Structure formats: C-alpha cells, structure tokens
Amino acid sequence: MAVLKVIEVLANSSKGWEDAAANAVAQASKSVKNIRSVYLNEQSATVKDGEITDYRVNVKITFEVN
Structure with a gap:
C-alpha cells in the first residue's frame, strides 16, 4: 500500500x-522525491499596459512517501 x-x-x-506549472514541478523536485502527479488548481496573470507580463499557477503536487 502506497502512502x-x-x-x-x-x-x-x-x-x-x-511553463509556470513546469517550474513548480522542477522546483518541488529539488526537495521532494517520487512525484506522481500535478493538478493545476488555479491560474492567474498580471497585466501591464494591456499585455500579460507574468503567468501564475497554484498547483497541487502528489508524491509517494517512503
């Protein structure tokens, strides 16, 4: 049974x-092992002068605990 x-x-x-979601997984994988999945929970963006300047994500990352 996996936890x-x-x-x-x-x-x-x-x-x-x-790319923001990939950044989240890449950063989390530096300290968390056995990542199984990522769930994109929320998306947002910042806008300046009528253009998107920054894409933001809130993700849930699932990993197996040994």
Whole structure:
C-alpha cells in the first residue's frame, strides 16, 4: 500500500501557464522525491499596459512517501 502526500505550490513564468506549472514541478523536485502527479488548481496573470507580463499557477503536487 502506497502512502501519498499532497503539497500546494505557487509558481510563475513570463512564457505561459504550462511553463509556470513546469517550474513548480522542477522546483518541488529539488526537495521532494517520487512525484506522481500535478493538478493545476488555479491560474492567474498580471497585466501591464494591456499585455500579460507574468503567468501564475497554484498547483497541487502528489508524491509517494517512503
């Protein structure tokens, strides 16, 4: 039986939401092992002069606890 844990991570990117989600997983994987999945919980963006300047995501990352 596997025990799974979920953490919530906030990340951003100037490229897009997909890149922001990838940044969240990359950063979390530096200290969390056995990541199983990522759930995109929320998306937002900052706008300056009518253009999106920063994409932000709130993700839930699931990993197996040893």
